[in-house]
Amino acid sequence: MRPLLAGAFAASSVSLSSVCVPFAKKGLVNHLSKDPCISQAREYIVMDGNAAGEGDDNVDWNTEDELEVENYPASSSSSLTPPSGDAASGSAEASSSAGTSHSKLFYQFVGMGFSEKLVAKAIDEIGEGQPDAILEHLLTYKVLENSPQEQDIDESAVVKEEVVDSDHFSSDYEGSFLDDLSDEDSYSGSEEVINPSSEDKKLLSLTAMGYPVEGAYIAIERCGPDASVDELIDFICAAQMSKEADALLGPEEKPRLLNDFRKQKKRKHSNCDAWSKKRRGEKKLLHGDEEQIRLPNPMIGFGVPTESSTIVHRTLPEAAIGPPYFYYENVALAPKGVWDTISRFLYDVEPEFVDSKYFCATARKRGYVHNLPTNNRFPLLPLPPRTIHEALPLTRKWWPSWDTRTKLNCLQTCIGSAKLTERIRKALEDNDGESEPPLRIQKYVLDECRKWNLVWVGRNKLAPLEPDEVEMLLGFPKNHTRGGGISRTDRYKSLGNSFQVDTVAYHLSVLKDLFPAGVNLLSLFSGIGGAEVALHRLGIPLKNVVSVEISEVNRNIVRSWWEQTNQKGNLIHIADVQQLNGDRLEQLMNSFGGFDLIVGGSPCNNLAGSNRHSRDGLEGKESSLFYDYFRILDLVKCIMSKGH
DNA sequence: TCGATCATGATTAGGAAG
DNA sequence: CTTCCTAATCATGATCGA
Numbered sequence: 001m002r003p004l005l006a007g008a009f010a011a012s013s014v015s016l017s018s019v020c021v022p023f024a025k026k027g028l029v030n031h032l033s034k035d036p037c038i039s040q041a042r043e044y045i046v047m048d049g050n051a052a053g054e055g056d057d058n059v060d061w062n063t064e065d066e067l068e069v070e071n072y073p074a075s076s077s078s079s080l081t082p083p084s085g086d087a088a089s090g091s092a093e094a095s096s097s098a099g100t101s102h103s104k105l106f107y108q109f110v111g112m113g114f115s116e117k118l119v120a121k122a123i124d125e126i127g128e129g130q131p132d133a134i135l136e137h138l139l140t141y142k143v144l145e146n147s148p149q150e151q152d153i154d155e156s157a158v159v160k161e162e163v164v165d166s167d168h169f170s171s172d173y174e175g176s177f178l179d180d181l182s183d184e185d186s187y188s189g190s191e192e193v194i195n196p197s198s199e200d201k202k203l204l205s206l207t208a209m210g211y212p213v214e215g216a217y218i219a220i221e222r223c224g225p226d227a228s229v230d231e232l233i234d235f236i237c238a239a240q241m242s243k244e245a246d247a248l249l250g251p252e253e254k255p256r257l258l259n260d261f262r263k264q265k266k267r268k269h270s271n272c273d274a275w276s277k278k279r280r281g282e283k284k285l286l287h288g289d290e291e292q293i294r295l296p297n298p299m300i301g302f303g304v305p306t307e308s309s310t311i312v313h314r315t316l317p318e319a320a321i322g323p324p325y326f327y328y329e330n331v332a333l334a335p336k337g338v339w340d341t342i343s344r345f346l347y348d349v350e351p352e353f354v355d356s357k358y359f360c361a362t363a364r365k366r367g368y369v370h371n372l373p374t375n376n377r378f379p380l381l382p383l384p385p386r387t388i389h390e391a392l393p394l395t396r397k398w399w400p401s402w403d404t405r406t407k408l409n410c411l412q413t414c415i416g417s418a419k420l421t422e423r424i425r426k427a428l429e430d431n432d433g434e435s436e437p438p439l440r441i442q443k444y445v446l447d448e449c450r451k452w453n454l455v456w457v458g459r460n461k462l463a464p465l466e467p468d469e470v471e472m473l474l475g476f477p478k479n480h481t482r483g484g485g486i487s488r489t490d491r492y493k494s495l496g497n498s499f500q501v502d503t504v505a506y507h508l509s510v511l512k513d514l515f516p517a518g519v520n521l522l523s524l525f526s527g528i529g530g531a532e533v534a535l536h537r538l539g540i541p542l543k544n545v546v547s548v549e550i551s552e553v554n555r556n557i558v559r560s561w562w563e564q565t566n567q568k569g570n571l572i573h574i575a576d577v578q579q580l581n582g583d584r585l586e587q588l589m590n591s592f593g594g595f596d597l598i599v600g601g602s603p604c605n606n607l608a609g610s611n612r613h614s615r616d617g618l619e620g621k622e623s624s625l626f627y628d629y630f631r632i633l634d635l636v637k638c639i640m641s642k643g644h
Numbered sequence: 645t646c647g648a649t650c651a652t653g654a655t656t657a658g659g660a661a662g
Numbered sequence: 663c664t665t666c667c668t669a670a671t672c673a674t675g676a677t678c679g680a
Contacts, residue, residue, distance in 0.1 A: 294657095295656095295657075297657095297658085329672095330672085331671080331672060333655085333656065333657085333670075333671060334656095335655070335656080336655085336656075363670085363671095364672080365670085365671085366672085409670065409671080410670075410671060410672070411672075412671075412672060412673070413672065413673060414650095414673065414674090417649065417650050417651080418649080418650090419649085419650070419651090420650090447669095450669080450670080451670085451671090487646080487647055487648085488647080488648075489646095489647060489648065489649090490647090493672095493673095495672090496672050496673085497672045498672075499672095527672095601672080603672090604672050604673095605672075605673060605674085607672090608671065608672060608673060609654075609655060609656070609670070609671035609673090610670095610671050610672080610673045610674090611654090611671090611673045611674070612652060612653055612654070612673070612674070612675095613652090613673075613674045613675070614673085614674075615654075615655075615673090
């Protein structure tokens with residue numbers, strides 16, 4: 001039951017045909033649209049759903065799930081905390097790959113969704129030096145492969161669903177989801193098998209010509225299944241999918257569409273300071289990547305309460321306008337091109353980059369893509385402490401004058417070691433008696449302080465923050481992550497992966513007037529419930545909350561918070577976003593009338609700079625779950641529009 | 645087996661200097 | 663313009679002891 005866009009849909013020709021099939025079956029009239037045609041496609045999806053009745057009604061992106069399963073050996077239970085020596089999921093393949101040292105290229109392809117065995121074979125046959133050839137080989141293999149193995153659903157992968165009814169302070173399991181899964185299975189079985197057809201070949205052609213798979217995928221998705229290869233190439237150029245695409249084309253070869261695209265982009269962002277402030281030089285313009293998203297400086301997004309700035313007005317692309325409202329978050333300092341891709345998928349909405357240092361005492365540079373109004377925002381009260389001294393008054397006594405920090409750096413999932421603070425203490429004591437340590441020592445100490453967010457807790461004594469201090473800095477109630485069998489290490493990890501509540505609440509505050517009776521919330525990658533806490537603190541009632549979170553300790557934290565804050569609504573927990581399909585969504589939405597807001601911050605660990613080992617970008621093992629955010633958001637939009 | 649502890653750079657961007 | 667420096671960064675894997 002592997003949902004479609006998961007992981008490396010872009011590289012999977014099987015996924016591709018799954019996407020296009022519903023469109024093709026309804027004979028989507030193709031045209032080379034200048035506008036993203038997702039909304040048009042949606043119309044067809046809706047028709048598909050309405051005309052259904054006879055069991056063909058799920059628009060489903062999951063048509064050929066069993067084909068997908070095969071590509072994901074043992075990785076389908078992907079977790080935010082990859083098991084270190086997980087014997088339970090003990091696939092020989094997985095464990096062998098953990099032991100041997102594969103190349104970066106290997107993991108890139110595996111991250112795209114190809115099986116490890118296949119990738120290893122391809123690299124072995126072709127050699128590391130020719131990634132394009134390897135990709136082609138992999139794709140060819142998939143296209144030719146026509147006898148997918150039937151695989152049973154792994155019991156352990158079945159979503160366990162927990163419902164908390166706060167009126168009765170009880171929780172129980174809803175048994176219906178197993179039925180859903182079996183229904184789904186029979187669906188897939190009755191669905192006619194689609195031959196890997198023209199779409200796959202087009203994808204193959206494009207990739208063979210050197211175009212990036214992602215670009216090819218998006219082009220086919222947006223231009224429709226009947227588009228010719230030439231048209232697709234036009235689209236890829238116009239959208240400037242990547243530098244590789246540009247590098248292969250001389251300026252004179254670029255199609256006229258490019259100009260239209262530029263005009264469109266220009267018009268769209270002409271009223272945005274951050275966008276137009278820094279223009280690339282002429283030479284860069286020729287290279288065609290002038291539209292690469294750049295981070296604003298200062299990083300205040302469309303405005304922060306503490307900084308006076310001109311009001312930024314924005315006009316959303318048609319396809320982005322709700323219902324539902326959506327709010328997506330991830331790290332601002334992602335590898336190049338990541339935010340371009342994210343923005344492109346999320347209906348071309350320009351990301352709002354905000355550093356939480358304008359809200360509290362700690363920096364947190366994040367990008368937010370949302371379709372919320374931006375006027376009449378208001379901050380949470382009381383305003384949080386905005387300097388280190390205010391937030392941690394006890395450190396003031398020991399804070400040396402030469403440590404000029406007033407804000408902490410980003411709170412991460414790991415803390416500095418005791419060995420480090422001990423080394424620093426010794427280095428400082430060597431010069432004790434002097435009024436100030438030598439500049440060289442100061443520099444060393446300050447560098448380490450900034451790197452590990454150390455604070456002064458005694459004479460020459462530095463220490464990392466305590467978990468409750470992190471809670472407070474991020475805007476969570478005290479002891480939010482404490483108790484219930486949660487280890488200290490897990491608290492740091494959960495907190496480090498969370499929202500800064502004041503920042504998010506400021507953005508969500510506009511919903512208070514729009515939904516005085518409360519909201520139905522779909523919270524993907526909920527974590528410790530940053531969105532829920534933010535809405536609650538804003539005084540926006542939570543009517544029905546569907547919270548999807550893979551980590552059990554995090555689910556426990558949210559459930560505990562839900563009960564302790566006497567919530568009147570219903571909390572439904574789902575474990576895995578990849579198990580959330582259209583049927584289940586529709587069922588949920590029918591029971592309470594759709595979602596008002598979809599919030600989610602997808603995994604950042606393959607994007608974050610702190611990651612030495614697997615900073616693989618958006619196609620990384622966990623970070624590729626972004627595509628599930630998009631998949632689910634698009635499904636909800638589709639279902640919502642069907643209702644009207 | 646779990647939790648605590650520790651060591652482990654690279655990729656960005658921006659600015660100053662040449 | 664390039665080159666060099668500063669600076670920040672929702673982390674992973676190995677090890678050890680209980």
